[in-house]
Amino acid sequence: MKHAVAIIAAVLCHTGLAFAAETLIRADEPDIKFAYALGKQVNVRFSDTLVKGRLPKADYEGLVVSETPDGKICLFGREQGIDPDQPALQGIGRSDAGDICVPRADVTLRVEAQAVDGAPPVPFYSTVKSSCAWVWKTGRGIGLWTEDCKFDTGRWNIAYDEAADTFSLQVNGGDPYAVVRQFREEGGPEALLPGLKAQGLVLDDPECLFVQSTDKNAPEGWTIWDVEPTGKRKTAFEALPGDEVPEPPCGDLGMAVDFAGFFMVHRDFPDRILYVNLGQDGTMFDLGSLTLTK
Secondary structure, eight states: OOSOOOOOOOOOOOOSOOOOOEEEEETTOTTOOOGGGTTOEEEEEEOHHHHTTTOSOSEEEEEEEEEOOTTEEEEEOGGGTOOTTSGGGTTTEETTTTEEEEEGGGEEEEEEOOOOTTOOOOOSOBSSTTTEEEEEEEETTEEEEEEEEEETTEEEEEEEETTTTEEEEEETTOSOEEEEEEEEOTTHHHHHHHHHHHTTSSOOOTTEEEEEOSSSOOOTTEEEEEEEEOHHHHHHHHTSOTTSOOOOTTOTTSOOSSSEEEEEEETTEEEEEEEEEEETTOOSBOGGGOEEOO
16 A cells, blocks of 8 residues: 555444543643544533533534634534534534534543553544554554554554564555654754665655655644755646646655655654654554653
């Protein structure tokens, strides 16, 4: 798989991994990061004030986060009986978008309260709530929350290869698709670049350079970097027809227009550079949970 495949799954039986007791987290807590939950499922409890006269119950499972405008959360829930066209939902239902948008203060997230030493809190969202369990995976000085899911296509999970220092997505134990690669290079991204070019991971062209990104949502303490074309290579790339999907102008680990792949550096570990591949629809790990240790 060159890019991550979109996950389209029916709700099947549980993966067999045990869930812990449920805990409740207010959706308006400032530490809640919704950027990684877009398009994912959440279990929620709506406030009594919101429910009264609008909804038949307070607790819903598997609602999909569609948008998070200031102070609000928007959710798809037609399959769970939340029809935005219902007169009772006037003011919060959006017929054009097919969702409801409600104040975050009226939403509580229901989360499986797993606790793992050295790990941040378990993510509050899932690709498919009824079919996926979060598993804390570790490698050489690195850890992250990953999903282990059972879909109609089989088992989707993340495995770690110590020799390659890489986490990869696998389907039924098949060919690995690298989603997080760890590189170690004193001097950071710029010092790593010649090695990436020598390995053929980045195009060996002097006009392909590391540029720190300012338009991506980096987790706290991290910076994001892209390998981008400059000079004549950039001019030629920008002149390509807009109705075509071009190849990455600086090679496999360079910037691309049809999937999200980039490098990350933590302020406390400047000589360890991660390449993260989120594919087109996300790749079953929580970006904000990435944790480095010595």
